[in-house]
Amino acid sequence: MTKSTMYHTKLHKKKYLLPIVSKTLILFSLTILILGLNSCMEKIKHENPTVLVQDSNNLPFAYEGIHDLRRGDIIVKPNLNFLPGTSFMNNGIGFGHAALVVSGYSHENMDSLLAGATIIESIAKDVPVEFQVREIRGLIKNKSKAYNNTNFAGRYKGNRYRLRLSLTETQIDSIIAFAKAQKMDYSAWNASKSFRNDSLFSSTSQRKNWADNKTWYCSLLVWQSVYYVTNIDLDPNQGYMVYPNDLINSNFFDNTHENQGRVKF
Numbered sequence: 001m002t003k004s005t006m007y008h009t010k011l012h013k014k015k016y017l018l019p020i021v022s023k024t025l026i027l028f029s030l031t032i033l034i035l036g037l038n039s040c041m042e043k044i045k046h047e048n049p050t051v052l053v054q055d056s057n058n059l060p061f062a063y064e065g066i067h068d069l070r071r072g073d074i075i076v077k078p079n080l081n082f083l084p085g086t087s088f089m090n091n092g093i094g095f096g097h098a099a100l101v102v103s104g105y106s107h108e109n110m111d112s113l114l115a116g117a118t119i120i121e122s123i124a125k126d127v128p129v130e131f132q133v134r135e136i137r138g139l140i141k142n143k144s145k146a147y148n149n150t151n152f153a154g155r156y157k158g159n160r161y162r163l164r165l166s167l168t169e170t171q172i173d174s175i176i177a178f179a180k181a182q183k184m185d186y187s188a189w190n191a192s193k194s195f196r197n198d199s200l201f202s203s204t205s206q207r208k209n210w211a212d213n214k215t216w217y218c219s220l221l222v223w224q225s226v227y228y229v230t231n232i233d234l235d236p237n238q239g240y241m242v243y244p245n246d247l248i249n250s251n252f253f254d255n256t257h258e259n260q261g262r263v264k265f
Contacts, residue, residue, distance in 0.1 A: 059255045062264040066162050068106040069117040072172035074163040074222055075099050075138065076244045077156050085239035087249045091159045095124070095189075096244030097151045098219040102135060102176045110265060114138035114152055120179045121151070122187045122216040132187040133216055135180070162263045163253045171229055178211070179225040188215035193235075193242065194224060219244050 069075070078089035079096030098121070105116030117138040123131070131146040142148040152160050167175070194211045211228040213220075223234050223242040234250045235242040247253075253261035 062161065062262045063255060063260050064264055066263050066265045067108055069101050069113060070104040071101055072167055072175060073101040074247060075101065075152055076161045076163060076247050077152060077159055078248060079244050083243060085241055086243040086245045087237050089245040089248055092245065098222045098244045098247055100179050100222050100225060111139055111154060115140060122218045122221045124187050124217065129186060130184060133182050133185050158264060160265050161248050162265060163247060164261050165252060166259060174229040175225045178228050179221060182216060182221060186215045187217060189217055191215040191217055191220050219247055222247065
């Protein structure tokens with residue numbers, strides 16, 4: 001073999017070896033990156049554990065399945081966990097949603113159960129003011145946003161919660177009456193919690209009472225209605241905002257051997 005032939009052979013080998021070496025380096029770098037990301041994800045999971053057991057008796061965080069909705073029940077779907085100040089829940093969707101049951105119903109089929117119950121809710125949709133805090137069936141389909149309600153439809157199966165407090169009928173009546181009194185108010189994401197003797201609003205003559213806001217969002221309407229009547233604070237981290245996740249995580253809904261306070265359906 002001549003020197004010229006040897007030289008061209010080496011060039012030929014280099015031509016095909018370089019891409020192989022480059023691909024190997026890229027694959028190696030990607031492997032290191034993936035391992036690093038997995039490590040970060042494990043850290044995140046560890047720092048945000050899912051609550052599976054609530055007490056020493058090993059009661060479940062949430063029972064599975066319902067067949068009735070009663071007046072005063074709260075139905076909720078969780079929100080995303082990146083929202084500032086929210087407590088943690090698995091499988092959050094958007095801003096989540098919460099509503100108060102004002103007329104109950106019983107049925108084995110979940111669509112029929114929701115369609116038979118009536119709720120009151122604050123909705124963040126472009127609808128006339130008379131529908132921003134509205135009474136409506138728990139499930140109803142309509143082309144108009146004002147009359148349509150699929151917030152708890154079947155596509156959310158297994159990611160909906162029914163929350164139930166141990167209340168007297170008088171308390172339930174008062175909670176529902178307060179929520180209904182807020183019709184014709186507006187929905188706003190930056191609405192504020194109201195507290196008794198809050199100095200910020202003590203001189204506001206526009207209100208009928210200390211808890212009458214003019215703006216609401218879904219979980220605030222539920223929280224304020226309960227707090228106004230019972231003085232129960234359903235926000236476990238007592239943040240500036242109360243999220244659907246917070247309602248779900250409230251220990252006032254912890255299950256006992258006598259009562260199913262938190263049920264997933």
